[in-house]
Amino acid sequence: MTQQHYTLLIVGGGAAGVSVANNMRRQNPTIAIGLIEPSEKHYYQPGFTIIGGGAYTLKQTTRNEKDLIHPSITWVKDYADTFQPDENTVTLRSGDKVTYDYLVVCPGLQLDWDKISGLKETLGKNNVCSNYSPDTVEYTWECIQNLQSGTALFTQPPMPIKCAGAPQKIMYLAADRFRKKGILDKFTIEFCNAGPAMFGVPFFAKALTKVVADYGIKTNFSANLIAIDGAAKTATFEVTDSEGKKQQITKQFDMIHVTPPQSAPDFIKQSPLANAAGWVDVHPKTLQHNKYPNIFGLGDATSTPNAKTAAAVRKQVPIVVDNILNVMNAKAVVEKYDGYGSCPLTTSLNTVMLAEFAYDGKVTPSFPFLDPRENRFIWWLGKTCGFPFLYWHIMVKGYRIDIPHLESYAKRFMNED
Numbered sequence: 001m002t003q004q005h006y007t008l009l010i011v012g013g014g015a016a017g018v019s020v021a022n023n024m025r026r027q028n029p030t031i032a033i034g035l036i037e038p039s040e041k042h043y044y045q046p047g048f049t050i051i052g053g054g055a056y057t058l059k060q061t062t063r064n065e066k067d068l069i070h071p072s073i074t075w076v077k078d079y080a081d082t083f084q085p086d087e088n089t090v091t092l093r094s095g096d097k098v099t100y101d102y103l104v105v106c107p108g109l110q111l112d113w114d115k116i117s118g119l120k121e122t123l124g125k126n127n128v129c130s131n132y133s134p135d136t137v138e139y140t141w142e143c144i145q146n147l148q149s150g151t152a153l154f155t156q157p158p159m160p161i162k163c164a165g166a167p168q169k170i171m172y173l174a175a176d177r178f179r180k181k182g183i184l185d186k187f188t189i190e191f192c193n194a195g196p197a198m199f200g201v202p203f204f205a206k207a208l209t210k211v212v213a214d215y216g217i218k219t220n221f222s223a224n225l226i227a228i229d230g231a232a233k234t235a236t237f238e239v240t241d242s243e244g245k246k247q248q249i250t251k252q253f254d255m256i257h258v259t260p261p262q263s264a265p266d267f268i269k270q271s272p273l274a275n276a277a278g279w280v281d282v283h284p285k286t287l288q289h290n291k292y293p294n295i296f297g298l299g300d301a302t303s304t305p306n307a308k309t310a311a312a313v314r315k316q317v318p319i320v321v322d323n324i325l326n327v328m329n330a331k332a333v334v335e336k337y338d339g340y341g342s343c344p345l346t347t348s349l350n351t352v353m354l355a356e357f358a359y360d361g362k363v364t365p366s367f368p369f370l371d372p373r374e375n376r377f378i379w380w381l382g383k384t385c386g387f388p389f390l391y392w393h394i395m396v397k398g399y400r401i402d403i404p405h406l407e408s409y410a411k412r413f414m415n416e417d
Contacts, residue, residue: 006034008324009090009100011080013037015310015396016106016299018068019317022398025070027321034098036076036090040065043134044391046310049166049346050384052131052140053173068396083271085292102324105273105280106299109162109308112261119258122230127255131170143255144174149186150254153235155225156193157261162300162308164200165343165355167259175215176348189217192237194224201361204353207373211347225258264301279303285335287320293327296320306359307341310391315340318400340364344383352379
């Protein structure tokens with residue numbers, strides 16, 4: 001058993017972990033930084049929707065992890081297993097222990113495929129697909145290409161999940177593909193959402209209802225997928241009525257896109273860093289742990305009630321880095337994170353509705369002189385070209401970029417129904 005020590009130790013090498021490591025290195029070139037991450041591949045997950053829609057390739061979203069980490073940062077290629085925060089220690093799956101002065105926890109979400117009976121046995125065949133894994137995303141496009149008619153179901157589990165708009169984004173891309181082939185009228189498309197509405201922010205939900213109507217999509221709310229039989233092409237949902245009564249219904253399908261239930265990783269749930277619900281327990285505005293002041297969290301596994309998106313991480317990274325530096329220098333942490341997240345909703349193969357919002361559903365458009373409910377080609381260019389460029393060449397390399405919110409221009413949109 002070996003032991004290593006770092007001034008700053010980071011658990012998780014996804015968007016949040018790599019960005020924090022490289023950002024901190026730019027702010028402080030001398031401290032020892034360690035990054036715990038077992039995976040050799042790093043994925044630009046916001047691109048998975050458009051892979052499934054046939055407008056992007058998996059190769060375009062994939063980089064080698066080692067190429068993203070600054071050479072002065074030590075990559076600990078192992079799994080974090082347990083935390084001993086009172087001893088400032090993380091124990092790895094190998095049994096090795098790593099100690100730290102400051103810890104950042106950002107391991108991302110866990111995909112709970114097993115919570116849907118029969119899903120793992122049929123995923124990737126029988127026209128059962130999902131954009132939520134690099135192992136399955138390309139099959140989505142295969143299904144959309146090959147289907148000529150029938151019933152296509154798109155499911156959304158209970159929140160929270162990565163990118164709350166993704167379950168419906170692929171539905172719109174599929175519908176637009178069918179329309180462009182002249183076969184949309186041969187399909188019955190249904191959105192089966194465990195939640196109560198199209199989107200968690202009413203400002204955008206109303207606009208998305210129009211998109212759904214344009215494609216002739218049927219919506220089913222409070223309908224949670226609990227079982228699937230790929231060979232029989234049946235999906236079973238638990239449906240809750242307005243009085244809270246539950247019943248099971250079974251639907252036939254020719255294709256089904258499944259968004260799996262998601263949660264904090266098990267090793268986080270079982271750790272002293274978690275709150276009662278299993279999330280890394282941090283202050284929503286400082287991102288500092290509520291019990292251990294030398295620990296911070298960001299990204300999808302934290303207790304903050306924001307949208308779990310890469311755009312949220314972009315805002316969180318400099319706040320975490322600056323607050324760690326504040327603690328190092330015996331200064332007060334700053335309550336700066338407002339819950340910002342962004343969800344570029346792909347409403348067709350050339351339009352995107354750019355939904356940006358903060359805590360409590362406050363709409364926070366970066367370009368408020370443009371109605372954020374409009375479907376625009378410029379945001380499609382952002383989704384396919386601009387945002388990936390910013391991710392690979394700005395964000396994960398540790399540079400800082402911010403677009404000021406011109407809120408004075410936004411009020412006319414905020415005050416509308």
